[in-house]
Amino acid sequence: MPLVDIASILDGEHDGEEVTIRGWMYNHRSSGGIQFLMVRDGSGVIQCTLPRDRVPEETYKRVEKLPLESVVELRGVVKVDERAPNGRELSITEVVNLWEAQPGYPITRKRHGVEFLLDHRHLYIRDPKMQAILRIRSKVLEAARDWLREHGYTETHSPSFITAACEGGATLFSVDYFGRKDVYLTQSWQLYAEALIYTLGKIYTIAPSFRAEKSRTRRHLAEYWHLEVEEPWTDLWGIMKVGDELVTHICHRVAEEMPRELKSLGRDPKELLRLEPPYPRITYDEALEILRKDGIELEWGDDFGWREEEPLTRHFDTPFWVTHFPIGVKAFYHKPDPKRPEVTLSADMLAPEGYGEIIGGGQRIDDYDELLTRIVEEGLNPEDYSWYLDLRKWGSVPHSGFGLGVERLIMWICHLDHIRDAIPFPRDVRRVFP
RNA sequence: GCCGCCGUAGCUCAGCCUGGUAGAGCGCCCGGCUGUUAACCGGAUGGUCGACGGUUCAAAUCCGUCCGGCGGCGCCA
Numbered sequence: 213m214p215l216v217d218i219a220s221i222l223d224g225e226h227d228g229e230e231v232t233i234r235g236w237m238y239n240h241r242s243s244g245g246i247q248f249l250m251v252r253d254g255s256g257v258i259q260c261t262l263p264r265d266r267v268p269e270e271t272y273k274r275v276e277k278l279p280l281e282s283v284v285e286l287r288g289v290v291k292v293d294e295r296a297p298n299g300r301e302l303s304i305t306e307v308v309n310l311w312e313a314q315p316g317y318p319i320t321r322k323r324h325g326v327e328f329l330l331d332h333r334h335l336y337i338r339d340p341k342m343q344a345i346l347r348i349r350s351k352v353l354e355a356a357r358d359w360l361r362e363h364g365y366t367e368t369h370s371p372s373f374i375t376a377a378c379e380g381g382a383t384l385f386s387v388d389y390f391g392r393k394d395v396y397l398t399q400s401w402q403l404y405a406e407a408l409i410y411t412l413g414k415i416y417t418i419a420p421s422f423r424a425e426k427s428r429t430r431r432h433l434a435e436y437w438h439l440e441v442e443e444p445w446t447d448l449w450g451i452m453k454v455g456d457e458l459v460t461h462i463c464h465r466v467a468e469e470m471p472r473e474l475k476s477l478g479r480d481p482k483e484l485l486r487l488e489p490p491y492p493r494i495t496y497d498e499a500l501e502i503l504r505k506d507g508i509e510l511e512w513g514d515d516f517g518w519r520e521e522e523p524l525t526r527h528f529d530t531p532f533w534v535t536h537f538p539i540g541v542k543a544f545y546h547k548p549d550p551k552r553p554e555v556t557l558s559a560d561m562l563a564p565e566g567y568g569e570i571i572g573g574g575q576r577i578d579d580y581d582e583l584l585t586r587i588v589e590e591g592l593n594p595e596d597y598s599w600y601l602d603l604r605k606w607g608s609v610p611h612s613g614f615g616l617g618v619e620r621l622i623m624w625i626c627h628l629d630h631i632r633d634a635i636p637f638p639r640d641v642r643r644v645f646p
Numbered sequence: 647g648c649c650g651c652c653g654u655a656g657c658u659c660a661g662c663c664u665g666g667u668a669g670a671g672c673g674c675c676c677g678g679c680u681g682u683u684a685a686c687c688g689g690a691u692g693g694u695c696g697a698c699g700g701u702u703c704a705a706a707u708c709c710g711u712c713c714g715g716c717g718g719c720g721c722c723a
Contacts, residue, residue, distance in 0.1 A: 241682045241683075241685050241686090242679080242682085242685090243682055243685075243686085244680060245679075246680045246681060247682090248682050248685085259683085261681075263681095264680065293681090296681095315674065316656075316674055317674095318657080319657090320656090320657065320672075320684085321672095322657065322658070322672050322673070323657075323659095323684085324657065324658075325658070325715090325716085326715080326716060326717095327653090327714085328657070328658090330715090383721085383722095399723095400723090421723075423721090423723085426647070426721090427721070427722075428716090428717075429717090429721095431722085432721090432723085437723095438723070515721085517719080517720070518718090518720085518721095519719085569723060572722080616723075617723030618723085621723095642714090642715070642716090
């Protein structure tokens with residue numbers, strides 16, 4: 213009797229067959245003569261039916277008293293039935309094995325508050341909603357790696373312990389590094405990536421970044437996963453094309469391979485399948501004009517706040533780019549536009565529907581003197597960036613890259629209302645436990 | 647760094663304004679029900695009202711301080 217995944221049953225691969233499943237009982241309903249067990253394995257959730265006359269009375273009563281999150285091994289026949297929550301159910305023929313959990317599982321099918329669920333995060337991740345999100349998260353990263361590998365990018369890594377800021381304004385976590393006080397957790401692989409392209413060419417990384425911003429919004433984490441790409445011989449337009457194709461590939465793969473999970477989260481897979489590159493592109497100046505027509509005034513040279521970013525995303529129904537931000541609102545290494553030095557060759561990709569920025573990137577400064585000037589202008593100490601400046605002395609070429617906020621992308625794909633559910637154990641200014 | 651809200655049973659909350667012996671629903675436990683969908687029905691259990699201090703004959707309720715949490719701004723991915 214084959215032991216099968218619940219997902220394969222839900223996908224219709226075993227209709228009418230007798231199979232065995234193994235999983236955790238996440239809910240249980242009884243109607244006297246028939247019991248309904250909701251069973252979850254790593255792949256999905258299925259309803260199992262157990263009529264009283266199907267098994268010995270002793271077994272029936274034992275199942276009836278089984279505490280939530282007990283482990284069950286069940287044999288049964290797969291039936292297509294509209295009354296089952298996912299359209300298919302397992303009609304139990306034999307209760308093969310039971311491993312009883314303790315009574316009193318804290319998370320019930322009723323309402324819980326945010327604080328309670330975060331305090332019980334180690335258990336809440338078992339919830340079918342969290343299971344669906346985390347499975348999509350895995351698919352997002354799998355699809356990204358596949359696309360990057362197929363297009364000639366090499367995965368590589370940068371250190372998490374660093375000594376100098378790479379983004380001017382953002383706040384750093386300081387750590388006690390063998391007693392040294394000037395060591396921090398990284399915010400981006402940016403400076404190291406620019407060193408690595410001269411040995412590996414087109415590269416990417418998927419790694420955590422740390423920001424000690426005391427942000428209290430539904431879009432921020434103190435520890436988030438950063439998918440960063442950097443490549444030589446590429447300008448602003450080239451790197452935007454990479455972003456377009458990468459995000460499109462990820463969305464298509466998730467829509468094709470995880471439609472059930474997307475639907476359970478309120479995202480229609482068709483909304484992802486219809487995406488095609490290139491995404492719309494507007495300049496910072498054009499964005500200001502759109503906002504002005506909405507009655508939102510922003511002085512030229514100021515960065516977008518959420519007050520500007522959120523309404524702008526309502527003008528689009530796909531991700532879109534905002535390019536050519538004024539010098540000063542982006543980090544020092546962004547290359548000023550030779551045709552218009554008051555703006556940089558920078559670009560942010562914003563998700564629609566009020567989700568906002570998911571990618572930030574652009575073309576980097578490749579000239580030594582220009583880079584040194586910008587470091588000084590930003591009030592930074594050139595000595596902190598000595599090795600980074602070195603890169604412009606030997607074989608410097610035009611190069612570009614971007615950083616994608618993995619949880620931001622997942623948040624939009626999964627239609628979440630808070631970024632914390634895009635990661636199993638979120639870290640923010642108030643929470644590092646569990 | 648700033649603004650706002652919340653802490654009462656295992657959970658979600660009412661009670662607080664107008665001070666007078668602690669409430670509901672759900673869960674757990676017991677019983678019933680042969681198609682449930684957050685199942686339902688009956689019963690039982692369950693609380694130093696976040697902590698400390700003050701006012702008062704009397705504080706969950708009024709005042710102060712602290713702790714914890716949530717939402718938002720700024721900043722960013």
